[in-house]
Amino acid sequence: MRHYFNDLPKTALTAGYWLFVAYLLLPLTLMMSMSFKDANFIAFPIQDWTLRWYAEVLQDRQFLDAIAYSAFIAFATTVCATVIGVWIALVVATEGIFGRAAIFALACLPAVVPGLINAISMRIFIRVIDLPTGTAAIILAHTVHAVPFVVIMALTRLRSMPKNLTDAARDLGADPFIAFVRVTIPYLMPALLGGMIFCVLTSIDDFVRTFFLGGYKPTLPMLIFAKVQGGMSPQINAMATIVLIATALIGLYAEYLTRRARK
Amino acid sequence: MQPVVHFKNVNKYYGAALAVENLDLSVEPGQFVTLLGPSGCGKSTTLRMLGGFETPSSGEIFLDGKPITKLPPNKRNVNIVFQDYALFPHLSVGRNIAFGLELKGLASDAIHKRTSELLSLVKLEDFAERMPDQLSGGQRQRVALMRALAPNPHVLLLDEPLSALDAKLRQQMQIELKSIQQTTGKTFIFVTHDQEEALTMSDVVVVMNKGRIEQMGAPDTLYSRPQSRFVANFIGESNFLEADVTAVHGNVATLDWDGHVIHADVNGNRVAAGDRTTVALRPESLYCLADKPGDRLALKGRIVRRVFKGAHSALTVQLTNGKELVVQIDPVALSQLHSDDIWIGWREQDAVLLRD
Structure with a gap:
């Protein structure tokens, strides 16, 4: 015990940390436990447990459609953002290209522009270019938002890459394209995987851009939002719990992949 | 080919x-x-x-x-x-x-x-x-x-x-x-x-x-x-002697090095009497003698610094014209020098004229 009193600042720090973790996890735990409660009212105590809400959710056409739609948008966004992001990272990493710093700053701007501003400006923009609201518009907005993360992750990795690696590939008979595909891309892979998963998660999570640019078909956040408007229900808790677990698994898998690639 | x-x-x-x-x-x-x-x-x-x-x-x-x-x-x-x-x-x-x-x-x-x-x-x-x-x-x-x-x-x-x-x-x-x-x-x-x-x-x-x-x-x-x-200088070490050519016979030049007469190989350079040139001498090409040799050219000098380097020693020898030469000497030869006053010699083909 002596140890704790001697090191008060350290103890305070540790205690503060655990308080924060509790604050972080308590609402989530609450939500998850309510999704198993066999009653329509969200309140303690829980007398009976059930999986009924999950069964209902998983048979809910609306919910499954929204998931499929969100997944499709996330996939398209990831593909576009990865291609554009890697391209920009390569430009920024190449010496002797005019305005590299400006290109980098502009590419990163969408990461700091407030989502609402971004969404409104995109809404005006698609009107100007005569693009209807809907899937294409959503993908466009999500891509703009996701590109900076790919650029930053790819660039960080690219900067740690020995320049001799591509030289060696060229020396051994590879033209610039083959050198890029066979040496640069594999070297970037851990960063790309991380960036891609980040794209997927931000796209699935996005509400405000989708809200401004979407058509009649709801994505997952929009569906949940619409349902919440009609009052909280255990069904929503079950939906949210499924989303929480799925995204947590994706995140952990990404971490595992990058760790393995680094070894 | x-x-x-x-x-x-x-x-x-x-x-x-x-x-x-x-x-x-x-x-x-x-x-x-x-x-x-x-x-x-x-x-x-x-x-x-x-x-x-x-x-x-x-x-x-x-x-x-x-x-x-x-x-x-x-x-x-x-x-x-x-x-x-x-x-x-x-x-x-x-x-x-x-x-x-x-x-x-x-x-x-x-x-x-x-x-x-x-x-x-x-x-x-x-x-x-x-x-x-x-x-x-x-x-x-x-x-x-x-x-x-x-x-x-x-x-x-x-x-x-x-x-x-x-x-x-x-x-x-x-x-x-x-x-x-x-x-x-x-x-x-x-x-x-x-x-x-x-x-x-x-x-x-x-x-x-x-x-x-x-x-x-x-x-x-x-x-x-x-x-x-x-x-x-880049390959190995050298002593550099700035000297005036007094005569050239075939491949051997006779030079005046601040009052000392020395011989060196012309090393492919075209020189004539009166030219000022630089002669390079490897420290390991120089030998030290306790007494003045009768048959060869040698310069009198005094050991002013000894540096032990393991397999050999490096001696800095000051000659009577005030110039210093670095000599590399093995332990056997070093033990035969009784005092700091010594004579230094070299084979004339080991001294080479440089172009600069």
Whole structure:
């Protein structure tokens, strides 16, 4: 015990940390436990447990459609953002290209522009270019938002890459394209995987851009939002719990992949 | 014989800065050629121009008589061993070596055969499946060498490949490199700033300074017959004597060195009586005597400093004309000197006139 009193600042720090973790996890735990409660009212105590809400959710056409739609948008966004992001990272990493710093700053701007501003400006923009609201518009907005993360992750990795690696590939008979595909891309892979998963998660999570640019078909956040408007229900808790677990698994898998690639 | 590599009047500028100036260099096939010089002398630039990673500002480069000045690296039949090895971290040892073979479009069994052949050449047969970061420095070095040799290049370029290794390993690799060069019969062009490396391995050493070739020749010629102050100083150590020529007989010049009469080899220089020149004298070419020799020329001097260096000692001797010479002396000879007052002599062919 002596140890704790001697090191008060350290103890305070540790205690503060655990308080924060509790604050972080308590609402989530609450939500998850309510999704198993066999009653329509969200309140303690829980007398009976059930999986009924999950069964209902998983048979809910609306919910499954929204998931499929969100997944499709996330996939398209990831593909576009990865291609554009890697391209920009390569430009920024190449010496002797005019305005590299400006290109980098502009590419990163969408990461700091407030989502609402971004969404409104995109809404005006698609009107100007005569693009209807809907899937294409959503993908466009999500891509703009996701590109900076790919650029930053790819660039960080690219900067740690020995320049001799591509030289060696060229020396051994590879033209610039083959050198890029066979040496640069594999070297970037851990960063790309991380960036891609980040794209997927931000796209699935996005509400405000989708809200401004979407058509009649709801994505997952929009569906949940619409349902919440009609009052909280255990069904929503079950939906949210499924989303929480799925995204947590994706995140952990990404971490595992990058760790393995680094070894 | 047609030179395998020929630099014809090559210049390279970076902006206004000169990297290589008026380079004319021919390399005979099967030779181990070393480009030796301090950092910034243009040796690496020369190598990179040959590899295709730098383009000359002017001049032509020929490989096997064909101009390659404008060809990209992948179209040249030369391969480089990079200073930091540049092994592909995501490929196994075997796949690293196979990289150039795959790009040549070889069949997979031919690739496999060549890869294992090369691995056994450096006794790394059991390492084909290892990843580069699981290898020691010396093993990486060997893999990089085999990867560059795999596509069977006409010339192998080596850019200071031993500089990252420790002293013991470096010596071992010097011997190994030389023997691989002899077994394969390939032309090696090796870049280094380490004179010992250059002297140990090379058939021909090209000493470079400030973008120009100072002197090229066999290691022993360079060592015993340096033509410039730079070469005499960069390879080994030298005493420099500024003296006036008083007479020339055949290859031997008689000089007046601040009141002392000395003899030196003219070393191919055209000199006449009255010219002021510099004579280079190796510390190990000088010998010390306790008494004045009757039959030879010797100069009287006094030991002013002794530095013990293990196998030998370095004595600084002040002569009666006030000049100092550094003498390298072995322990046996040193024990025969009874006092600090001694006589110094040398064979006249060991003193060479320099052009600057």
